[in-house]
Amino acid sequence: MALGLPSVLPGSQPSIGELIRDGAPTFSFEFFPPKTPAGDRLLWQAIRELEPLRPSFVSITYGAGGTTRDTTVDVTERIATETTLLPMAHLTAVNHSVAELRNVIGRLAGAGVRNVLAVRGDPPGDPTGEWIAHPHGVRYAEDLVRLIRTAGDFSVGVAAFPYKHPRSPDIASDTEYFIRKCRAGADFAITQMVFDAEDYLRLRDRVAAAGGDTPILPGVMPVTKLATIERSEQLSGAPFPSALAAQFARVADDEAAVRQLGIEQANQLCTRLLDEGVPGIHFITMNRSTATREVWLNVGTRV
Template structure:
């Protein structure tokens, strides 16, 4: 494992409350001490956080000098609206974008996004059409299958279309079964898909929250993990220690088997990610914030 060639990144979301906005600069500063390759910043369904995404992206860049990648989604989008957003980011010096379909509204009756773009591959193609190679484009990958896909082959074909449209790399949904990731990478190799697929890593800090997130996104919590979390749900310290051990071993397994990096879902908290970082003995050790 050559740490010099491994890419680490952290995901943030635009703060939704005054308290969250007040807390965010300290979180960004603490995470920036690890010198990630980039931060990504999420984007609300239907563009509900578009302005917040822009403001958070620019705040990260201006305060840290580290690259920030806004999420850009199809849901509820128009070609003119996406074009204007892309130009705004380009004018702001942004060079990386995470291109996604986005979460469908609760009233959606199909897997197509409402708006002028239905799927992420169409968004990737449009970005390439307007801006050529200016932006490095990351897309989503689902080792355990997208929850709305009709089958694993259909889901993999959707991923292939995003790569064929011009994606430079992919970040996965989080998972706790390393074999799911390795199987996905093997399928990419067999299909001659050469873009790096970076595992998404979710620290385990809260049983109820993780259960809710996983039900929504289709990430499996293995039974042995779920039962232990249920046992520890009233003992926060034991749950945090168990979660740290589980995710540390997952990360080590991934890196020792040539994963190109790790993308940490920080949930706008620095300490769970930094605790993992220190436990993994990654480059540039960080003092506790």
């Protein structure tokens, strides 16, 4: 066993990579670690309300610069031991030495968690700021993938960017970087928020043309308020689709209409993606269950 980490026993948890390649589309939910007691209550309310839908897995994000490292691990451990859900922890390289990364990986392994999403991560405070590697850390996501894979029997996912990563100079470079991450040992990928099916399909096509065969799950988040649009642009570095933005602008003064339009658009998007043969849908919940449940009830029963 490399790195002196506890082994993740085969069969301790299903491999998300294997689930995704199994044939039937997966459905999964993403949560973020809470920062306050009220946020903690909101998170666990959403988890309990979504658990009966029996998602394929759930994921727990990781704060910029590792700011929620311990909370991410704590929530992942609790989901693994107190619910019927299959958890996946996000892990980022920002502000972490290799020793610290090994410690986090070891904690996850100790809880029987064998699924990890490896992302390089954004600098704390300013996602668009200069990315500076830890002097004793790793520089690229592909290095983090290798670190996790050498630590034990982990299934590793990576991030994909339909528009392109904000730091990639062009689409061709972005595709090359993605392929390198996958060949470093990634079993699957999950995209940043997708609002236009064509963006996802272009990503899938260019990866396939470059020789990549890693399954890519589209990340979907229903727009329930206009602030979601601005937030999505900050997180992904991609412009919100102009035609869709115009539709929301026409109902901007009616909160209920904005929410209804968001649900309808998410339904249409998921239906199109499933018709195009996506390996699954990854719902970004923002720790709220209602909108996700509505979309799930419309599209999940189709499969």
